[in-house]
Amino acid sequence: MAAGSIAFFRDRYVPLEEATVSIATHALNYGTGCFEGLRAYYNDEEHRSYIFRMAEHYERLLDSCHILRIAVPYSVEDLCAITLEVMRRNQLEEDAYIRPLAFKAEPLIKVTLEGIEDAFGLFVMPFGEYLPLQGIRVVTSSWRRIDDNAIPARAKVTGSYVNTALAVSDAHAAGFDDCIFLNSDGHVSEGSAANLFMVRDGQLITPPITDNLLEGITRESLMALAVDHGLAVSERHIDRSELYVADEVFLAGTGVQVVPVVEIDNRLVAGGNEGPITKMLKSAYLLAARGNDPAHRTWVTPVA
Numbered sequence: 001m002a003a004g005s006i007a008f009f010r011d012r013y014v015p016l017e018e019a020t021v022s023i024a025t026h027a028l029n030y031g032t033g034c035f036e037g038l039r040a041y042y043n044d045e046e047h048r049s050y051i052f053r054m055a056e057h058y059e060r061l062l063d064s065c066h067i068l069r070i071a072v073p074y075s076v077e078d079l080c081a082i083t084l085e086v087m088r089r090n091q092l093e094e095d096a097y098i099r100p101l102a103f104k105a106e107p108l109i110k111v112t113l114e115g116i117e118d119a120f121g122l123f124v125m126p127f128g129e130y131l132p133l134q135g136i137r138v139v140t141s142s143w144r145r146i147d148d149n150a151i152p153a154r155a156k157v158t159g160s161y162v163n164t165a166l167a168v169s170d171a172h173a174a175g176f177d178d179c180i181f182l183n184s185d186g187h188v189s190e191g192s193a194a195n196l197f198m199v200r201d202g203q204l205i206t207p208p209i210t211d212n213l214l215e216g217i218t219r220e221s222l223m224a225l226a227v228d229h230g231l232a233v234s235e236r237h238i239d240r241s242e243l244y245v246a247d248e249v250f251l252a253g254t255g256v257q258v259v260p261v262v263e264i265d266n267r268l269v270a271g272g273n274e275g276p277i278t279k280m281l282k283s284a285y286l287l288a289a290r291g292n293d294p295a296h297r298t299w300v301t302p303v304a
Contacts, residue, residue: 005090006086006089006090007019007086007121007122007123007124008082008085008086008120008121008122008123009119009120009121009122010119010120010121013085013086013089016123019121019123021105021119022107024107024108024109025103025104025105025106025107026103026104026105026106026107026108026110026116027103027104027105027158029109030104030111030159031157031158031159031160031162032068032070032103032104032113032116032157032158032159033068033070033101033102033103033104033157033158033159034061034064034065034067034068034070034101034102034103034155034156034157034158035061035064035099035100035101035102035156035158036057036058036060036061036064036098036099036100036156037057037097037098037099037156037254037255038051038052038053038054038057038083038097038098038100038254039051039052039095039096039097039098039127039254039255039257039289040052040087040092040095040096040097040098040124040303041095041286041289041290041291041300042092042093042094042095042096043290043291043292046291046302047093048302048303048304049087049092049096049302049303050289050290050291050300050301050302050303051083051084051087051098051300051301051303052254052288052289052299052300053217053221053299053300054080054083054301055076055080055301056217057217057254058076058079058080058100059076060156060215060217061079061100061102061156062076063154063155064154064155064156064157065102067152067154067155067157068113068155068157069113069114070102070103070104070113070118071118072102072118072120073120074120079100080301082122083098083100083122084301084303084304086098086122086123086124087124087303088303088304090124092124092126094126095126095127095128096124096125096126096127097124097125097126097127097255098122098123098124099122099123099124099125100120100121100122101120101121101122101158102118102119102120103118103119103120103158104116104117104118105117105118105119129257130255130256130257131177131178131251131256131259132177132259133257133258133259133260133282134260134274135259135260135261135262135272135273135274136176136177136178136251136259136260136261136262136263137175137176137177137261137262137263137264138171138176138177138178138179138180138191138261138263138264138265139171139174139176139179139180139264139265140179140180140182140240140264140265141167141170141171141179141180141181141182141192142170143163143166143167143170143181144181144182144183144184145163145181145182145183145184145189145190145212145213146160146163146212147183147184147212148210148212151163153189153212153213153214154209154213154214154215156214161193164192164193167179167181167192168192168193171192178191178192178194178251179191179192180196180240180243180264182240183211183212184212185211186239186240187207187211187237187238187239188207188211188237188238188239188240188242188243189207189211189212189213190207190213190214190251191251191253191256193253193255193256194216194251194252194253194255194256194259195213195214195216195218195219195251195252195253196213196238196249196250196251196252197219197222197249197250197251197252198238198242198243198246198247198248198249198250199246199247199248199249199275199277199278200242200245200246200247201247202231202232202277203231203232203233203234204223204226204231204232204233204234204277204281205233205234205235205236205238206219206223206233206234206235206238207235207236207237207238208235208236208237209235211237214253216252216253217254218252218253218254218257218258218285219252219253221285221288221299222252222258222281222285225281225284225285225288225296226281228284228295229280229281229284231277243264243269244264244265244267246269247270247275247277248260248269248270248275248276248277248278249261249264249269249270250275250278250281250282252285257282257285257286257289258278258281258282258285258286260273260274260275260278260279260282262274288300
């Protein structure tokens, strides 16, 4: 996938190939950066894109940076304005992914977070399905989810995604599409890079934030949509074996969107098919994300 040709880097709009760093950059050597992922959905009928819950993503980015002691010289409103300008300059007439990144930018060999210059950049690229929307096979990973007292999962820290890379690479090598993390207590945490939901007896259930998972914006949106459709929603611990007897399981996040899990550890879920509640929530989510749901129009920002 080719990225858009214009990026924002160090206070300027520049060609993407000019938005570069030295191999001595602190963030490259130590993983000391924070990022976000936003989707812009192209509405074919209106011939313009809608960015899904943009302000909420930037609020989370600033929270992540606060945890990692990265100073970002922009407000949420500034970051939204920069994003809209990058989108306008690239003129993508298709679904796109937006990647803002704040990081420790000095060429410095020292393991610390203090007294190091910070930088911010942003680029966009065309983006389709991250995982097959019709359903995926997953395996419980032998790698445990990073603990809040090691690297906080609520912060989107670049270096922490080595945890994801190790787990998902092993899952692929074993013939699966993705994996499920357990936390240090042995409870279900989330997918490799997405929150997890299950359905039992008509109730939507997801692990609590304290089980070392990202405070997902798509997760929050789906819980609100579930309530809109009269579903009971519960946040509680989930055991690995409970997933085997769940009526439905799905993963949710900006990248994956809403993806049915049809097999876990070589056991079929919902007979190997997408369940009705997953299907309904996926449809409701995509309707809202593309700007076609009047009840949730405030969730999206149009790109002029």
